[in-house]
Every structure is written in C-alpha cells, then in structure tokens.
Amino acid sequence: MLRSEDHTTEIIGTIAGLKDHLLVDHRIHARFEVTFTPALPTLRKLMDAGRLHLISLMDHTPGQGQYRDVELYIARIAKERGMSVAASEVVGKRMAGREGQGDVLNALQDLSARAQAAGIVLASHDDDTLEKVELVHGLGAALSEFPVTLEAAQEARRLGMHTAMGAPNALRGESYSGNLSARQAYEAGLLDMLASDYHPASILPAVLGLAELRGNGLAAAAALTSANPANALGLTDRGAIEPGLLADLVVADRHPVPRVRATFRAGRLIYGDGTLAPAGKAERVGPVAAERLPAAARASKQGWSSSPFPGNGELL
Incomplete structure (x- = not known):
C-alpha cells in the first residue's frame, strides 16, 4: 500500500541512505494522528534511528481543531461526495472511533519524553482553544502549527511557542476551512513562519504579499521562511547570511x-x-x-x- 507504515519507513530509510548524494538536504517531518496509536511503534523506531526531525501531534476528528464546526465539516464532505447521509456517517464513525484507542495521553507523554531526549522538536496542530494550547505546551510542544483561532495563537505566543501557518492561507487571505487568517495573525505579530501546506508554490508570492502589510517589509516577511524556522527547529548552522x-x-x-x-x-x-x-x-x-x-x-x-x-x- 502506498501509504502503509512499511512503505513510508522504506522511503525514509532510502532518503537517509542517499543523504550525502542529494542536491537537497531533506528533513523528515512526521505528522502523527494521535488517535491512531498503532503507529507509535513505527514512530519510536524512526526516532531511535535518528530519522525524524520534527513531529506534529494532530487530531483531525470532527468537532474540534480544524473541524470544530461539525456542520461545516458535514457540508464539505457532502459536497465532495454528493451525499449528506454519507457525510454524516463519516462524522459519526470518526467520533465513535475515538473510543477504545487506549490511553492517548499516556502515549503522548511517552512520545514527548522520547522526542526531547532525541532533540526532536514537537509541534501541536490546529490549536483551537486555550486549554489545548496549554495541554500541548505541557507535553513539550514548542511550535503551534496552524492555530485556528486568534486566541489560540495569542496563548501560544504567551507561552513562548513559535507559530506556523500555511502559505496558501496567507496568499488567499483566508483559511479554506473558515479559520484564522494568516494575514490577520501576521498583522497582529503572531505569525513566525510559513509552511508550504497543500501548495508549495504559494510561499514566494505569500512572502511578497505579507511584505506589503507591515513596516519591516521584505526583511520581516522573508524571515518567515528563513531565520524564524531555523531558530524554531534548532538549525543553528543556517537561517541568516552571516x-x-x-x-x-x-x-x-x-x-x-x-x-x-x-x-x-x-x-x-x-x-x-x-x-x-x-x-x-x-x-x-x-x-x-x-x-x-x-x-x-x-x-x-x-x-x-x-x-x-x-x-x-x-x-x-
């Protein structure tokens, strides 16, 4: 299977084996869906082998995070599949699936301890409430990835976390899910870095667009894709022209x-x-x-x- 754990592990191993022969310095960002605890053994093996450089703790279950508006999620699925009944079933199954997953919090605490011991940065994902930001910060997350509300972004900043949002959001001026605008976060001084998200080609025009919004212009906007990510990820050998x-x-x-x-x-x-x-x-x-x-x-x-x-x- 294309998205199986074995196939993914093999690709990561191949990239690591070719590291000294590639034009690009590839780094592996593991995006872990916290309700899928069967993936934890694979994550641990990759961490022990030194193959991971960033881990995001994600939960895309409808009713919170990016899809905190369940009705909006249902409408989106209904439009994509052409059947509102099917969409309702998808939501119901995803929510029901949260049960019986074991003690997720204990698993995350173990994952956090392993990551910190290995020097791997942890990121949260789709933070929507103050409580969630405080929880992930307590787990050791240093990066709030795609905060979906201004309040969550503000809390992340208060706790000393870095924030990242999608370049497509910054370019469009709005989130396709109706969540926090990257431009709004940038103007509020709450955006530290841009991620390619679902459209890598958006990064360059997004930087140029954001450069027009604040007094520091191009230098501050370019830092979203250079100095700031390097600082957040502990890449002390790059990020500035020095x-x-x-x-x-x-x-x-x-x-x-x-x-x-x-x-x-x-x-x-x-x-x-x-x-x-x-x-x-x-x-x-x-x-x-x-x-x-x-x-x-x-x-x-x-x-x-x-x-x-x-x-x-x-x-x-």
Whole structure:
C-alpha cells in the first residue's frame, strides 16, 4: 500500500541512505494522528534511528481543531461526495472511533519524553482553544502549527511557542476551512513562519504579499521562511547570511510573476532558471561561475535570503 507504515519507513530509510548524494538536504517531518496509536511503534523506531526531525501531534476528528464546526465539516464532505447521509456517517464513525484507542495521553507523554531526549522538536496542530494550547505546551510542544483561532495563537505566543501557518492561507487571505487568517495573525505579530501546506508554490508570492502589510517589509516577511524556522527547529548552522553559516540562498524575481531564478546549497548553485545541477555536480559560485548566474542575480543583491532547509526553493 502506498501509504502503509512499511512503505513510508522504506522511503525514509532510502532518503537517509542517499543523504550525502542529494542536491537537497531533506528533513523528515512526521505528522502523527494521535488517535491512531498503532503507529507509535513505527514512530519510536524512526526516532531511535535518528530519522525524524520534527513531529506534529494532530487530531483531525470532527468537532474540534480544524473541524470544530461539525456542520461545516458535514457540508464539505457532502459536497465532495454528493451525499449528506454519507457525510454524516463519516462524522459519526470518526467520533465513535475515538473510543477504545487506549490511553492517548499516556502515549503522548511517552512520545514527548522520547522526542526531547532525541532533540526532536514537537509541534501541536490546529490549536483551537486555550486549554489545548496549554495541554500541548505541557507535553513539550514548542511550535503551534496552524492555530485556528486568534486566541489560540495569542496563548501560544504567551507561552513562548513559535507559530506556523500555511502559505496558501496567507496568499488567499483566508483559511479554506473558515479559520484564522494568516494575514490577520501576521498583522497582529503572531505569525513566525510559513509552511508550504497543500501548495508549495504559494510561499514566494505569500512572502511578497505579507511584505506589503507591515513596516519591516521584505526583511520581516522573508524571515518567515528563513531565520524564524531555523531558530524554531534548532538549525543553528543556517537561517541568516552571516560568516560561518551555510550559504543556502534563493534568488527570486518579483515581476512579472514571482518566480525562483536560482537556488544555492552551501554556496553551490544547484538550480538555475529551470535546470537542476546533475547529482554531484553542484557548483560553488566564484568569479567565473557567477558570470553564468541569471541576470537578476548578478545585477542586484536584493531578494537574497537564507534557507532553513537548503535548496527547497521556498525563500525570497
């Protein structure tokens, strides 16, 4: 099965085995549905093997979190499937399924202890109430991923947690689920980073759009995809353009359509104007190589920023 635990574990192992041969520094973000406790043994094995770098504690059961409005959830499922009865059954089964899952809280406490011992950052997901934020913070979560209410985002900030929201939300100006707008959170000073979510191409135009909303402009907006994520995830070797740090850079054009022109990993050009460098052929940019950069990169340093995850093309 494509989404089986065995298949996923095999993919993660393959990525780890090829780490020194890839153009991009891949990091594994495990998104754990807390009601599916049978996945815990797999998570523990991956943690013990040093294969995970971020774990999100998620609960997509209707009635809370992203789908706290059950009627809205039913309407969405009904529209997608064309049968409101089927949607009601889905909701009922999901809610009933929460029973008999064992002591989820004890399992999460064990997972939290293992993560902290391994230096793996924990994130909550779809925080909708003050109580939930306090609970996940007590479990050791340092990141509130996609808070769905302004109050939850404010509480996360009060507790010293970082906040992340989706770039598509920031670009559209609203959540497709009717939850907190990333723009509203950013204007309130409650947004620390952008995630690609369901549309990675949204990151660059979202950064440019947010740059117009606050006085710090492009520098503050670009930090949502560079310095802030690096800080939140403990990646101290990247995230800023400073001596001694990795030169993970992206060159982008604003006009006529925002697009990435070049990407560097540790100072080596790995992508330029639609072409990837062959494996093992990434080129460190010196006086000669710089002549072959896109004109936009040679003409100006404006728009350079450092990436928390090298070569992902997500930064301005």
